[in-house]
Amino acid sequence: MTSKSSLTCEALLTKASTRIDSDSPRLDAELLLSHITGLSRTSFRAWPEREVTDAHAETFEALVQERVAGRPVAHLLGQQEFWSLPLKVSASTLIPRPDTECLVEVALDLPLPPQARVLDLGTGSGAIALALASEHPEWQITACDAVADAVALARDNADALGLTVSVVKSSWFSELTSGRFDLIVSNPPYIPDNDHHLTEGDVRFEPASALVSGSDGLDDIRLIADQAPAWLVEGGWLLVEHGFDQAEAVAGLFHARGFKDVETRQDYGNRDRMTLGRWCSGAEVIDPAFNRGDADAQ
Numbered sequence: 001m002t003s004k005s006s007l008t009c010e011a012l013l014t015k016a017s018t019r020i021d022s023d024s025p026r027l028d029a030e031l032l033l034s035h036i037t038g039l040s041r042t043s044f045r046a047w048p049e050r051e052v053t054d055a056h057a058e059t060f061e062a063l064v065q066e067r068v069a070g071r072p073v074a075h076l077l078g079q080q081e082f083w084s085l086p087l088k089v090s091a092s093t094l095i096p097r098p099d100t101e102c103l104v105e106v107a108l109d110l111p112l113p114p115q116a117r118v119l120d121l122g123t124g125s126g127a128i129a130l131a132l133a134s135e136h137p138e139w140q141i142t143a144c145d146a147v148a149d150a151v152a153l154a155r156d157n158a159d160a161l162g163l164t165v166s167v168v169k170s171s172w173f174s175e176l177t178s179g180r181f182d183l184i185v186s187n188p189p190y191i192p193d194n195d196h197h198l199t200e201g202d203v204r205f206e207p208a209s210a211l212v213s214g215s216d217g218l219d220d221i222r223l224i225a226d227q228a229p230a231w232l233v234e235g236g237w238l239l240v241e242h243g244f245d246q247a248e249a250v251a252g253l254f255h256a257r258g259f260k261d262v263e264t265r266q267d268y269g270n271r272d273r274m275t276l277g278r279w280c281s282g283a284e285v286i287d288p289a290f291n292r293g294d295a296d297a298q
């Protein structure tokens, strides 16, 4: 038998909102209470006086305490919505960010063949690959990640959503078998290793391998730009997410590697957030530092 507490949804939410120190305390509290009670967030507005059982109130309090200690809401719910897809998340991957949906939009706008071959490098939860698969089930999408738990999670998400993505374990291109892609997308790690943001907010609970990339944050983007041409078809696209202040550096790397039609696009906050370029094999390599080496043979 469940006893009723005298606590209403509104009382719980108001109290929790004052304790949670985040950009969106009320939203965080509503998501947690909705998760526990199965009640929708709109119902909290429509029926603020609805009472919550003692058991639910206790579970809510435990989650609020964890949130107050900084744990990301996505980890407490075990889930994060991305491109309207409910994705399972875990501590082994980056929590998908709304801004990465802008990268999906840019990818969907590219002139690609009907059965485009697409590669998502460092897929994490599978967010980008699965969003693209949900829009274009006919595309042949491969997603890779260096972390075994991420590979398992991305496969789980694909199965749960009934979407077809081939998920393979590979650190960037290293373990991929030969093939060429019409589009390579990536949200790689791009935060400089001494960046003060790493001590604030959700990133404290996310793996460094998904966030940090050398002293200027560009180690992985450098490697991707350098190696991608060997994996792109003639006229294929490379599209990467990066930090708001890295657009010039990333565009410089793309140009130096010989990419054409290099462009930077913005996120929801109108910050420079991603850069794309097109590979044409006849393109001149401007910077001799970028030798394609053996990769050319593939």
Ligand code: GLN
Pocket (backbone or CB within 6 Å): 094, 097, 187, 188, 189, 190, 191, 203, 210, 211, 212
């Ligand atoms: N956009 C994320 C953040 O700043 C970082 C994502 C990444 O490194 N790929 O919190």
